[in-house]
Amino acid sequence: MxxxxxxxxxxxxxxxxxxxxxxxxxxxxxxxxxxxxxxxxxxxxxxxxxxxxxxxxxxxxxxxxxxxxxxxxxxxxxxxxxxxxxxxxxxxxxxxxxxxxxxxxxxxxxxxxxxxxSSPGIPSKPEVGLAPGPHPSSSGIVVTVTLTSVFLALILTVVTMDIETLNWSKDSGQSNYENDSPRFIRTIC
Incomplete structure (x- = not known):
């Protein structure tokens, strides 16, 4: 087309x-x-x-x-x-x-x-290229939301890993990690 x-x-x-x-x-x-x-x-x-x-x-x-x-x-x-x-x-x-x-x-x-x-009888070739981006007036909002989402996902991943490590440490009796966890979480937040 x-x-x-x-x-x-x-x-x-x-x-x-x-x-x-x-x-x-x-x-x-x-x-x-x-x-x-x-x-x-x-x-x-x-x-x-x-x-x-x-x-x-x-x-x-x-x-x-x-x-x-x-x-x-x-x-x-x-x-x-x-x-x-x-x-x-x-x-x-x-x-x-x-x-x-x-x-x-x-x-x-x-x-x-x-x-x-469209030319009759000739199928149109798909165009190769990038998909259109967001409307210029909304691009700042999209970037902000995306960066915020990535940051929140990173925090949740670190906190989840920290909690899983804490649970593993308690079960295995390897270290007293639970004293460090709240300080680590407070530092990130």
Whole structure:
């Protein structure tokens, strides 16, 4: 099975309502709109608006509705923004207080579109390589959990061996190891 890149898509932000300050009863409109879509590198967003603007901002500016330090600013009424990298993108209105009234958009962009293709009559060769790793945002957690698990397994192994040795020593009468065991366990923990 070969993968090929699908055609890019252009998404009209907000669909039929476009880019405008949401009504008081519809403050989640852009969040709901974004969660109903799947964005990929190569796609684009079309912002259609009147008497407004679009600011591309950093995460902090998005959450604090800071219009003073945009990465990019547009006020032409019909702005198309190309999604050129995977990751999060943040957009807010440049009109004071519109962002605070929920005119803001955060989207997650995935890698390139992939379409599965297969040549008829020719079985596809299995690809040789490494399995994909964890998602970048979770890799630190995986490493931490793995290292913690290994460390705990090591401690349990040492303690178990220590207890087994203690029991063996008592049964055979070879040494007075039980006085050393608690100190050894205290040192590890």
């Amino acid at each position: 070969n993968g090929s890149v699908e055609a890019s898509k252009q998404f009209k932000v907000g669909d039929h309502i476009g880019w405008q300050q949401p009504g008081a009863n519809n403050t989640e409109v852009y969040t709901q709109w974004a969660t109903s879509k799947r964005f990929h590198v190569g796609d684009s967003l079309s912002f259609e608006y009147q008497n407004d603007s679009v600011l591309v901002v950093e995460k902090w500016d998005y959450y604090h509705c800071n219009i003073n330090k945009p990465i990019s600013s547009f006020d032409d009424g019909n702005t198309v923004i190309n999604l050129d990298r995977p990751g999060l993108f943040y957009f807010i209105s440049g009109v004071p207080d519109h962002c605070k009234k929920s005119q803001k958009l955060m989207i997650q962009v995935m890698g390139l579109h992939q379409r599965a293709e």
